[in-house]
Amino acid sequence: MIIVVGATGFIGQAFVRHLCVRNEEHVAVSRRYLDYYDPDRLSQLILDVPADFLINAAGFAGQPNVDACEDEKHECLYANSVLPGRIGQACERSGIPWGHVSSGCIYAGTNRGRGFQETDLPNFTFRSNHCSFYSGTKALGEEVLAGNRECYVWRGRMPFNHVSHPKNLLTKLLSYERLLDVRNSLSHLDEFIMACLDCWKLRLPFGIYHVTNSGSVQTSEVAAMLQSTIAPMRTFQFFEDEDEFMRVAARAPRSSCVLDNSKAIAAGLRLTDVRDAIATSLRDWTA
Amino acid sequence: MIIVVGATGFIGQAFVRHLCVRNEEHVAVSRRYLDYYDPDRLSQLILDVPADFLINAAGFAGQPNVDACEDEKHECLYANSVLPGRIGQACERSGIPWGHVSSGCIYAGTNRGRGFQETDLPNFTFRSNHCSFYSGTKALGEEVLAGNRECYVWRGRMPFNHVSHPKNLLTKLLSYERLLDVRNSLSHLDEFIMACLDCWKLRLPFGIYHVTNSGSVQTSEVAAMLQSTIAPMRTFQFFEDEDEFMRVAARAPRSSCVLDNSKAIAAGLRLTDVRDAIATSLRDWTA
Numbered sequence: 001m002i003i004v005v006g007a008t009g010f011i012g013q014a015f016v017r018h019l020c021v022r023n024e025e026h027v028a029v030s031r032r033y034l035d036y037y038d039p040d041r042l043s044q045l046i047l048d049v050p051a052d053f054l055i056n057a058a059g060f061a062g063q064p065n066v067d068a069c070e071d072e073k074h075e076c077l078y079a080n081s082v083l084p085g086r087i088g089q090a091c092e093r094s095g096i097p098w099g100h101v102s103s104g105c106i107y108a109g110t111n112r113g114r115g116f117q118e119t120d121l122p123n124f125t126f127r128s129n130h131c132s133f134y135s136g137t138k139a140l141g142e143e144v145l146a147g148n149r150e151c152y153v154w155r156g157r158m159p160f161n162h163v164s165h166p167k168n169l170l171t172k173l174l175s176y177e178r179l180l181d182v183r184n185s186l187s188h189l190d191e192f193i194m195a196c197l198d199c200w201k202l203r204l205p206f207g208i209y210h211v212t213n214s215g216s217v218q219t220s221e222v223a224a225m226l227q228s229t230i231a232p233m234r235t236f237q238f239f240e241d242e243d244e245f246m247r248v249a250a251r252a253p254r255s256s257c258v259l260d261n262s263k264a265i266a267a268g269l270r271l272t273d274v275r276d277a278i279a280t281s282l283r284d285w286t287a
Numbered sequence: 288m289i290i291v292v293g294a295t296g297f298i299g300q301a302f303v304r305h306l307c308v309r310n311e312e313h314v315a316v317s318r319r320y321l322d323y324y325d326p327d328r329l330s331q332l333i334l335d336v337p338a339d340f341l342i343n344a345a346g347f348a349g350q351p352n353v354d355a356c357e358d359e360k361h362e363c364l365y366a367n368s369v370l371p372g373r374i375g376q377a378c379e380r381s382g383i384p385w386g387h388v389s390s391g392c393i394y395a396g397t398n399r400g401r402g403f404q405e406t407d408l409p410n411f412t413f414r415s416n417h418c419s420f421y422s423g424t425k426a427l428g429e430e431v432l433a434g435n436r437e438c439y440v441w442r443g444r445m446p447f448n449h450v451s452h453p454k455n456l457l458t459k460l461l462s463y464e465r466l467l468d469v470r471n472s473l474s475h476l477d478e479f480i481m482a483c484l485d486c487w488k489l490r491l492p493f494g495i496y497h498v499t500n501s502g503s504v505q506t507s508e509v510a511a512m513l514q515s516t517i518a519p520m521r522t523f524q525f526f527e528d529e530d531e532f533m534r535v536a537a538r539a540p541r542s543s544c545v546l547d548n549s550k551a552i553a554a555g556l557r558l559t560d561v562r563d564a565i566a567t568s569l570r571d572w573t574a
Binding site: 071073074075077078081082083084085086088089125126127130136140143144147 | 360362369373375376412423427430434
C-alpha cells in the first residue's frame, strides 16, 4: 500500500491517477485531512494503512510562478525544506522507504553541454548564490535528506503533457506574452510519474535520479513546435536576454538547465526523447 | 503588555527575568502551552492579552553546540527560518511591533579590523557558502523578515554573564578541553537583554541592531582572564588553527566575527567595553 502526500497538487494528482490506472492500492493524503507535517500523525497513518511505500509530492512552487515564493519565503521553506525532513523522520521511524519529488531547478547551465549528473553538486542553490528562493528551498530540502538511506530523490523539470493546465509548460508558453529563449531539459509528466513509480516497482537502488526526458530543447524550438501544430495563429516574442527578462518580467532568477538522465535510462526507466514527448503531447493536445 | 515567545530558553528566560525586575507586565509563552508557530493562535493571544509588543526569543541552536544542528537540519530551519516569518505575519496582522533575537553568527571575520556594521551584507550564510547549518538558518530567518516594517532585529554574540550555565560562554570555555584562538565580539547577556528592551522603551527606529559589547577579544585573552581569576589551576590548550579544530573537534565551521556596535551606542543603548563586562562577570562569578 502506497501513501501519496500532497495528493491535491499538480504532481500529486498525477501520481494518484497513475496509481489508479495501475490498480495499485494507495491512500491519497491532503493537508486538509491530515497534518502530514506532524511526524507522529504521519507515522500513525503509515502504521494504520499499513503502508510499505510513501511518495512526497507536496511542495510550494508559487502561484502563478516561482516569483510568488519571494513573497512567501517562510511557507516556501516550510513546505520544501522542513517537510522532507519531517517525512523522512516519520518513514525512518516506521521503517518504510519513500520517494521525494525534488527538482532539477537546483542546477543552472548545461555543464559544458554534457548535462548535469546526479553526482554533480547543485549550483543553483543558496549555497552557490543568486538562486531563486524556490530553488534555494528545494536544494535545502535535499540537503536535509542527505542522511536518509531508504529514499528516492526524483529530480524533474517543468512538467508537460497533452492536457492543458496552468502548471503544464506548454500551456504556460502559450500564455506568456514574451518568452526567454533558454536551453532546458524537461519532464513529460506521465513519463515522470511512471518512472518514479517504477523505481519502487523495480526496487532500484535508493538515491537521486534525474527523471527527465532525453536531450534538451531551446524554448524557441518548443515555440516553433507549438506554432506548427496547435497554435498556428500565435506569434511568439522573445526577451533579448536574461538581463532584459529579469528587468522586465521576473523578480527571481530562473533556473535553465540540462540534466543528464543516463543513470535513469541505465536503470531501466522509460524516458523518451524530449522532442518526441513534446510532439506526442501536441498531437494529442486537449485544451 | 509584552509577550515573550520562547520563554523557556536561555535568552527567553533572561528576558522574563529582566521584565520582572523592571516591573513590566508580560506574558511568557512556551511552546508546550501555545503553538506559537500557528499565526492564528498567536494573533489570538496578542488580541487576548492584549499585547503591544512581542519578543521572539525562540530558536534552535543545538545541544550542546551548533554541531547538533547538522543532525537536525529541518527542525533548525523550522525554528530559525520559518518561525520568524510566522511571527512576523501574526504581528503584522495584529498591528503590533516586535523584536527578533537574531545572531551575529551570520558574519565571519573582522571586516579588515573595522567590524561589521548593520548595513554590511552577512557573509557567513548559505548564500555566501560554507557556513554552519545554524548560521545559514539564522541568516534565512533575517531574509524572511526583510519586508517587516515594525520589527527590531537584535544581533547578539555568544552570551555570557556572572552566572555559570551550559550556555554561558565563560562556562563553555572552562569546560572545553581545547580552545580555538579567534577574535570575537561578545554580548554580556544582561546588557544584551536590557538593550533590546530599551529599543522598544526608547521607541528607537525599527531595524537591525548589533547588540554586542564594545570591542572584541581573542579567546586566549578570555582564557587568561579566567586563569587569573576564577580558574587559577586551569591550563588552557589551543588548537593549532581552524583546520585542526575542524579536523579534530567540530563538524560545522564556526563563525568568528567582530561586530561594530556604534549604531546601538549612538542610539543610546548601554553596552560597555567587552573586557570590562568580562571582568565584572568574573568578579561576581557564581558557579
